[in-house]
Amino acid sequence: MKLHLPCDEATIRSLKVGDFVELSGRMITGRDAAHHWLVKKLREEVLPLMRGSVIYHVGPVVKKHDDGTYSFVAAGPTTSAREEPYQAEVIGRYGLRGVIGKGGMGPKTLAGLKEHGAVYFHAIGGAAQVLAQAVKRVETVFQLEEFGVPEALWVIEVEDFPVVVTMDSHGGSLHAEVDAASKSKLEELLGLSA
Amino acid sequence: MLETSKDHWTARFVEVIARASTQLPPDVVEALRRGRQREQEGSMAAKALDTVLRNIELAGGTWQPICQDTGTPLVWIHHPVGMSTRMLTSAFEEAVRQATARQLLRPNAVDPLRDKNTGNGAAPGIPTVHCEEWDEDAVEVRMMLKGGGCENVGAQYTLPNPALKADRNLEGVKRCILDAIYKAQGKGCAPGIIGACFGGDRGSGYAESKRQLLRRLDDRNPIPELDAMEQEIFEKANQLGIGPMGFGGVTTVLGVKIGYLGRLPASYFVSVSYMCWANRRAGARFATDGTVTWLE
Numbered sequence: 433m434k435l436h437l438p439c440d441e442a443t444i445r446s447l448k449v450g451d452f453v454e455l456s457g458r459m460i461t462g463r464d465a466a467h468h469w470l471v472k473k474l475r476e477e478v479l480p481l482m483r484g485s486v487i488y489h490v491g492p493v494v495k496k497h498d499d500g501t502y503s504f505v506a507a508g509p510t511t512s513a514r515e516e517p518y519q520a521e522v523i524g525r526y527g528l529r530g531v532i533g534k535g536g537m538g539p540k541t542l543a544g545l546k547e548h549g550a551v552y553f554h555a556i557g558g559a560a561q562v563l564a565q566a567v568k569r570v571e572t573v574f575q576l577e578e579f580g581v582p583e584a585l586w587v588i589e590v591e592d593f594p595v596v597v598t599m600d601s602h603g604g605s606l607h608a609e610v611d612a613a614s615k616s617k618l619e620e621l622l623g624l625s626a
Numbered sequence: 627m628l629e630t631s632k633d634h635w636t637a638r639f640v641e642v643i644a645r646a647s648t649q650l651p652p653d654v655v656e657a658l659r660r661g662r663q664r665e666q667e668g669s670m671a672a673k674a675l676d677t678v679l680r681n682i683e684l685a686g687g688t689w690q691p692i693c694q695d696t697g698t699p700l701v702w703i704h705h706p707v708g709m710s711t712r713m714l715t716s717a718f719e720e721a722v723r724q725a726t727a728r729q730l731l732r733p734n735a736v737d738p739l740r741d742k743n744t745g746n747g748a749a750p751g752i753p754t755v756h757c758e759e760w761d762e763d764a765v766e767v768r769m770m771l772k773g774g775g776c777e778n779v780g781a782q783y784t785l786p787n788p789a790l791k792a793d794r795n796l797e798g799v800k801r802c803i804l805d806a807i808y809k810a811q812g813k814g815c816a817p818g819i820i821g822a823c824f825g826g827d828r829g830s831g832y833a834e835s836k837r838q839l840l841r842r843l844d845d846r847n848p849i850p851e852l853d854a855m856e857q858e859i860f861e862k863a864n865q866l867g868i869g870p871m872g873f874g875g876v877t878t879v880l881g882v883k884i885g886y887l888g889r890l891p892a893s894y895f896v897s898v899s900y901m902c903w904a905n906r907r908a909g910a911r912f913a914t915d916g917t918v919t920w921l922e
Binding site: 450492505506507508556557558561565579594607610611613621622 | 868
């Protein structure tokens with residue numbers, strides 16, 4: 433299914449684990465340094481750009497052109513787990529409807545998704561070219577000088593950016609399910625369950 | 627006579643880095659294709675691998691980075707007697723800087739003392755260069771790019787490990803490796819490749835576990851006990867059901883490569899390095915007559 437950003441709460445709450453989605457519209461990127469920065473103080477300059485949209489956990493490879501514009505050369509997701517301490521707060525304060533990343537997130541974020549009406553969109557790890565091709569334009573960037581290319585907050589326009597919902601706004605988490613099932617299997621293989 | 631100028635080797639090393647970053651070795655592609663065939667049609671696992679395979683094709687065709695996390699470049703250089711290791715190391719470091727300037731590598735080195743990305747791909751300890759002298763009249767370079775996502779899910783165990791019922795023997799080693807694969811879940815961009823080392827100290831154990839990742843996925847360990855262990859762990863890991871990206875599925879690991887080093891009587895470490903599906907290896911042999919042979 434196709435989803436245009438920014439979007440409303442009802443649309444997001446209709447999504448569930450396993451739904452394949454293609455996102456189009458504007459989104460912002462951010463990882464470790466960005467999340468610290470976003471929780472330290474309410475950043476008015478990015479608030480209107482984030483409300484109703486999503487944040488993408490990515491450290492892209494970016495090319496700067498002679499005319500001062502930028503292009504994303506490679507843009508697969510980074511591991512989201514590191515943002516677990518901050519994510520729910522960022523979702524709430526900035527009005528985000530989703531988080532894109534890989535590897536999933538934990539119970540604090542899952543609760544935040546339920547409370548605020550957002551989902552976790554899993555992008556395919558390492559699919560840097562496929563995903564870079566979905567980034568049509570780099571609008572602007574925040575904190576480039578301070579954080580460097582991978583950690584800056586890039587505001588981008590995407591078209592048919594492919595993701596799959598692995599954590600929804602109703603407490604569903606594929607990651608929790610797979611962890612539990614694989615743990616049982618390991619205990620069985622190693623004879624630890626007795 | 628082999629060239630001894632830094633500039634000559636810098637240019638050669640940039641070519642090797644370009645290849646590592648953009649062309650996935652055929653044995654890895656083959657393993658991913660086989661994994662895809664085993665997944666259920668229409669499943670999240672199958673779709674994930676379809677995207678991975680499409681990405682590999684795109685990157686290879688355009689010589690763009692397979693993954694945006696171009697990782698830490700780790701290189702093992704064999705060189706003839708008398709060739710300067712300082713020159714070779716310096717040439718590789720310069721090659722990393724040039725490859726970064728050309729977007730073949732992401733600026734990936736952060737100085738933790740100043741908490742700043744150096745911007746040029748180099749920082750204390752990065753890249754990691756190992757030089758070894760040999761009797762051949764050629765320079766052989768083998769490198770890999772190992773990203774942060776998979777690096778973060780590596781683990782080091784000490785034996786005995788009561789929680790895993792693991793004693794100081796090969797059975798214990800096997801248990802630690804399986805536990806590390808479980809704990810990684812999909813976070814290392816499964817399906818992963820496992821490099822492991824039992825023995826060594828905390829430093830050498832990890833270093834050897836990474837050197838194991840230079841091996842082709844379709845090779846077999848010449849030591850029978852280790853070959854058996856590699857095959858067994860491969861089978862059992864794929865029964866865990868973690869699958870590509872941790873979406874669930876039958877393709878959790880693409881290969882398991884194990885080595886060992888001497889250990890202190892008091893210490894028994896099992897070091898596990900997890901490599902993502904994008905096992906970006908590249909290698910070349912440079913002979914005196916100027917011929918270059920690309921290694922797979």
